[in-house]
Amino acid sequence: MQSALTPDSTVVIVGASLAGLRCAETLRADGFAGSITLVGDEPHLPYDRPPLSKQFLTGRWDAERISLYKEEKHASLGLTMRLGVPAAALDVEAKRVELADGTTLQGDAVVVATGAGLRRLPGTEGRPLLHGVRSLDDATALRDDVANLAPGSRVVLIGAGFIGQEVATALVAAGHRVTILEGAQLPLSPIVGEEVAAILLGLHRSSGAQLRTGVAVTGITPPSTDAPAGSVELAGGEKVPADLIVVGIGVTPNTAWLESSSLTIDNGVVTDERLLAGPGILAIGDVARFRWLGAGHDEHVRIEHWQTAADHGVHAAKVLVTGGGLAPVFAAVPYFWSDQWDKKIQVLGHPGADDEVSMLLAPDEEGRFLVAYHAGEFLTGVLAVSKPRQLMAFRTMLGEGATIDQARMVEL
Numbered sequence: 001m002q003s004a005l006t007p008d009s010t011v012v013i014v015g016a017s018l019a020g021l022r023c024a025e026t027l028r029a030d031g032f033a034g035s036i037t038l039v040g041d042e043p044h045l046p047y048d049r050p051p052l053s054k055q056f057l058t059g060r061w062d063a064e065r066i067s068l069y070k071e072e073k074h075a076s077l078g079l080t081m082r083l084g085v086p087a088a089a090l091d092v093e094a095k096r097v098e099l100a101d102g103t104t105l106q107g108d109a110v111v112v113a114t115g116a117g118l119r120r121l122p123g124t125e126g127r128p129l130l131h132g133v134r135s136l137d138d139a140t141a142l143r144d145d146v147a148n149l150a151p152g153s154r155v156v157l158i159g160a161g162f163i164g165q166e167v168a169t170a171l172v173a174a175g176h177r178v179t180i181l182e183g184a185q186l187p188l189s190p191i192v193g194e195e196v197a198a199i200l201l202g203l204h205r206s207s208g209a210q211l212r213t214g215v216a217v218t219g220i221t222p223p224s225t226d227a228p229a230g231s232v233e234l235a236g237g238e239k240v241p242a243d244l245i246v247v248g249i250g251v252t253p254n255t256a257w258l259e260s261s262s263l264t265i266d267n268g269v270v271t272d273e274r275l276l277a278g279p280g281i282l283a284i285g286d287v288a289r290f291r292w293l294g295a296g297h298d299e300h301v302r303i304e305h306w307q308t309a310a311d312h313g314v315h316a317a318k319v320l321v322t323g324g325g326l327a328p329v330f331a332a333v334p335y336f337w338s339d340q341w342d343k344k345i346q347v348l349g350h351p352g353a354d355d356e357v358s359m360l361l362a363p364d365e366e367g368r369f370l371v372a373y374h375a376g377e378f379l380t381g382v383l384a385v386s387k388p389r390q391l392m393a394f395r396t397m398l399g400e401g402a403t404i405d406q407a408r409m410v411e412l
């Protein structure tokens with residue numbers, strides 16, 4: 001790393017969303033008085049994405065409510081915002097960012113916070129009545145189309161991941177006939193493991209949506225009178241007609257603009273344990289594949305969750321202000337949640353799909369439960385369904401590298 005920032009330094013943050021904004025806020029909170037420029041390809045001020053598939057989609061919250069940028073708080077921070085223009089290239093050695101409009105920004109440090117973008121089905125870009133949900137514009141377009149659907153319309157969702165299930169929850173509540181098509185036999189099993197995925201399947205089965213697992217989507221036909229959004233074609237020849245289609249098949253890190261740079265790109269921008277991707281260059285949030293030494297792990301991980309992006313932003317600022325060497329390694333306990341089918345699923349830690357599972361609170365009549373994951377004796381994570389208070393009892397333990405026996409002793 002280079003030396004710590006001075007009052008004359010310039011920090012360029014590429015990606016004007018959660019991780020980037022948290023970094024800028026923390027730089028100011030920690031006393032950095034130099035120049036901070038936030039570059040964002042979206043025209044909007046930073047906003048929060050989790051509500052896009054929840055409260056924003058159902059119409060309970062509007063765009064103002066999900067804004068992360070509060071005039072009264074942020075205006076005084078003196079941030080230069082370059083919105084609506086993507087970064088096109090990075091010269092690592094010079095710490096110079098080239099924007100798509102031909103201008104360049106010279107930094108003493110550059111923070112890469114460009115997040116992740118939707119994985120798309122080939123040939124579906126720009127089609128009417130076919131959506132994905134990553135940005136405010138995506139969610140607004142989906143919400144507008146949903147508002148124009150007649151009650152009981154046929155909505156087909158491709159992918160039964162967390163966000164897909166949240167969208168399905170909103171559309172069932174809006175009175176539509178929702179079919180979810182999922183390639184895996186057990187949705188979410190690559191994330192939560194087979195045993196827990198099997199329990200969660202029960203939750204989905206009673207949701208009011210039709211969940212079809214183990215089906216392979218091969219394409220989408222053009223729109224027709226019978227199927228205004230087209231029909232989803234399945235291996236075997238079946239066609240599922242739709243009034244609206246939502247594709248939720250995951251995301252890929254936004255690294256295309258860094259291809260000509262000398263950074264190591266491998267499923268994200270690869271960083272060390274302090275989030276440094278190169279001298280004076282940090283990568284944070286969904287785009288970062290960082291060396292994680294927390295709770296006994298030593299592996300490179302890319303975590304696509306709100307809390308890690310926020311924690312990364314704060315951490316990156318500390319690294320910049322101290323010059324790196326004095327900053328602690330990044331070891332925050334990962335956390336994420338998902339709201340679906342009137343339940344809150346929460347996970348603390350970083351459980352592996354093949355870890356052993358110990359049920360600490362068996363499912364009750366409302367489907368609430370809590371399980372601990374462990375690799376041998378070592379506690380790797382805890383998952384709870386609608387048991388938020390009990391879950392948080394494990395946060396400190398996970399940070400300290402506890403054993404499964406210690407987890408079993410927690411009074412719940």
Ligand SMILES: Cc1cc2nc3c(=O)[nH]c(=O)nc-3n(C[C@H](O)[C@H](O)[C@H](O)COP(=O)(O)OP(=O)(O)OC[C@H]3O[C@@H](n4cnc5c(N)ncnc54)[C@H](O)[C@@H]3O)c2cc1C
Pocket residue numbers: 014015016017018019020039040041042048049050051052053085086087088113114115116133134135163254257284285286287303304305306307309335336337338339
């Ligand atoms: C619909 C939805 C629901 C979610 N729900 C949950 C949840 O319930 N729980 C949870 O833990 N997490 C949830 N998440 C994930 C969470 O929102 C992300 O982890 C978080 O937004 C990551 O923040 P980030 O700043 O790293 O990246 P992002 O929020 O992806 O922001 C990156 C920004 O950089 C911009 N950008 C990309 N390329 C360029 C470029 N070349 N130049 C300039 N700007 C660029 C992008 O357009 C974007 O504005 C959800 C995400 C979505 C989309």
